[in-house]
Amino acid sequence: GAVVSQHPSWVICKSGTSVKIECRSLDFQATTMFWYRQFPKQSLMLMATSNEGSKATYEQGVEKDKFLINHASLTLSTLTVTSAHPEDSSFYICSQEDINYEQYFGPGTRLTVT
């Protein structure tokens, strides 16, 4: 199946700083990308959906000014957590959708805010 990578795989940052997470599709072009967040022992929760070249659509309760999503190309999407706080500590997972509507998930990025 298709391969999606995320970078970094884990990151520790201080409260108040910003962190950028990259999501790349390595062998296909993604029409749509999704960002999820997963807290310990919970399921994945969709944060936002983006299509290349257009603004992301955020789920209710997700602050768009705090979680900046840039879908720069058909192979790259970035999520920037601005002014991170300890409650933003979570496992962030991206997925990318190909033209056949199949979704491929990245390995996840564990963010710890101290």
Next chain:
Amino acid sequence: DAKTTQPNSMESNEEEPVHLPCNHSTISGTDYIHWYRQLPSQGPEYVIHGLTSNVNNRMASLAIAEDRKSSTLILHRATLRDAAVYYCILDNYGQNFVFGPGTRLSVLP
């Protein structure tokens, strides 16, 4: 809310078959049934998907009820590496996936 319901957890012995059920009584005619699994600290991994007919691949089989209101993921011979959370998800032409709590499968040696 997730449109599927699954048991919270199941146990299996190694080398034995496992049948993971999923109920989706409100499924629409164009909803595909997807199964993903998630190992600890990893992103979800695609297992199998289908629309109406039963499906087989190298990982598993998917049995879909005739009325499509339920389905069963079948692992023919469970191994320790199959221990994961299994998610049953309905998807209609690229609408975002809604993850329920899934079924946590434990495999006993």
